[in-house]
Amino acid sequence: MSKEEFTALAARYMDTIYRVAYSWTKNPDDANDVTQDVLIQLYKTQKEFESDSHLKNWLIRITVNQCKMLFRSPWKKIEDIGKYADTLGFEEESHLALFQAVMKLDKKYRVPVLLFYYEGYSTAEIASILKIPEKTVSTRLFRARAKLKDYLKEE
Amino acid sequence: MTDREQFQAVFDKLHASPDVLTEVLNMTIKENAVPFRKKRFTPKIAAALAALVLAVGGGSAAYAMDLGGIQRTVQVWIHGDQTDATFTVENGSYTLHCKDADGNEVTRGGGGVAYENGTERPLTADELLEEINVPEVEYKEDGTVWLYCFDQKMEITDKFEDDICYVQLEVDGQTQYITVKYQDGYAMSPHGYIQPEEFN
Numbered sequence: 001m002s003k004e005e006f007t008a009l010a011a012r013y014m015d016t017i018y019r020v021a022y023s024w025t026k027n028p029d030d031a032n033d034v035t036q037d038v039l040i041q042l043y044k045t046q047k048e049f050e051s052d053s054h055l056k057n058w059l060i061r062i063t064v065n066q067c068k069m070l071f072r073s074p075w076k077k078i079e080d081i082g083k084y085a086d087t088l089g090f091e092e093e094s095h096l097a098l099f100q101a102v103m104k105l106d107k108k109y110r111v112p113v114l115l116f117y118y119e120g121y122s123t124a125e126i127a128s129i130l131k132i133p134e135k136t137v138s139t140r141l142f143r144a145r146a147k148l149k150d151y152l153k154e155e
Numbered sequence: 156m157t158d159r160e161q162f163q164a165v166f167d168k169l170h171a172s173p174d175v176l177t178e179v180l181n182m183t184i185k186e187n188a189v190p191f192r193k194k195r196f197t198p199k200i201a202a203a204l205a206a207l208v209l210a211v212g213g214g215s216a217a218y219a220m221d222l223g224g225i226q227r228t229v230q231v232w233i234h235g236d237q238t239d240a241t242f243t244v245e246n247g248s249y250t251l252h253c254k255d256a257d258g259n260e261v262t263r264g265g266g267g268v269a270y271e272n273g274t275e276r277p278l279t280a281d282e283l284l285e286e287i288n289v290p291e292v293e294y295k296e297d298g299t300v301w302l303y304c305f306d307q308k309m310e311i312t313d314k315f316e317d318d319i320c321y322v323q324l325e326v327d328g329q330t331q332y333i334t335v336k337y338q339d340g341y342a343m344s345p346h347g348y349i350q351p352e353e354f355n
Binding site: 007010011014015017018019022028031032035036039040043068088089090092094095098099102107113114117118120 | 158159161162163164165166168169170171172174175176178179180182338339
């Protein structure tokens with residue numbers, strides 16, 4: 001692809017990549033690093049994409065893989081979610097509470113939750129992107145909802 | 156407000172740093188799509204057990220090798236086999252190039268900072284060298300999970316309970332307690348098992 005095309009695609013999808021990467025890593029620096037790595041892979045790929053959704057699914061898949069690679073490293077720092085949340089400037093307390101509740105979830109729930117509720121993917125699409133059975137996605141979403149309910153009740 | 160609208164409002168707030176795009180575009184302009192190293196070296200170690208705290212990020216990225224730095228040949232353990240590797244250090248980060256027992260090219264990179272008396276500095280070559288033989292957890296395509304540490308290799312596939320595995324290894328006559336989170340890193344300590352919630 002041309003540099004102009006790449007720039008436009010990078011600008012369009014970098015936040016999507018970042019959100020998935022942050023949901024996985026819970027670390028803004030790691031998420032930015034992953035975003036950079038994924039954009040470089042996009043620049044270098046010879047892959048032909050049939051549509052925008054095909055490209056977006058591929059980017060999310062690559063992002064998850066990149067996050068997994070990152071977590072093969074021995075040590076990871078636990079980041080203070082509260083500090084990062086402060087920088088996001090939530091206008092409503094309920095939004096801050098929801099953000100913190102989602103980040104309190106285990107990683108295996110966070111990404112499906114983001115893809116389902118934010119990106120609007122179906123369970124079948126999430127299963128295809130994350131390469132896990134659709135039933136597993138449904139179960140994770142069900143459990144995530146129950147946990148979120150509990151966490152938000154505790155607030 | 157529906158659930159989806161709530162999530163939209165929350166996650167709309169998350170944005171990648173604009174520096175990411177600038178950096179990537181700079182690399183494409185230079186026709187060099189492989190970053191030499193990450194710009195950032197944040198602390199990676201969760202538990203500070205000594206006055207000198209080493210913080211090392213393991214290598215997920217392959218970095219360009221021809222940009223200088225201190226280079227030497229070292230011996231490393233790759234998947235339980237010892238082999239020669241080219242070890243290059245520049246400004247607190249390293250790259251390691253070698254071949255595994257099957258002749259496959261292996262590239263690792265990493266870097267870190269140390270904290271001394273409240274100040275931060277890049278790790279020295281010797282400090283990085285101590286880190287290159289840290290244990291490795293491999294998730295194979297056949298679904299098995301292996302732990303490598305120097306000349307030892309152990310299949311730990313069946314040792315996971317709720318995605319957590321606890322194993323002990325003897326390293327240099329000392330017992331090391333290793334906690335592995337499935338596909339989520341590991342922590343090692345000679346003082347006992349580090350609890351899963353204490354890292355990652």
